[in-house]
Amino acid sequence: MRKESDYTVSSGNVFEDLGLPNPELHMAKANLVSQIGRAIWEMNLTQAQAAKLMGIGQPKVSALLRGDFQGYSVDRLL
Secondary structure, eight states: OOOGGGSOOOOSOHHHHTTOSSHHHHHHHHHHHHHHHHHHHHTTOOHHHHHHHHTSOHHHHHHHHTTOOTTOOHHHHO
């Protein structure tokens, strides 16, 4: 049987839970990248097609979709 002390309730922001600086900024970027990924999927685009539309290289699209958005500002993701 599980006791309440066996786990920690999330704050709703994994970046805050991990103790990272600027957790709200990280969460905003993660949400934007999630929306980008959803749009790519809904439009049935390949990463190469998405890259061309976004004006970046396919490897950067791949990195974004894997969650590597550290080098992007919120404005750039918008």
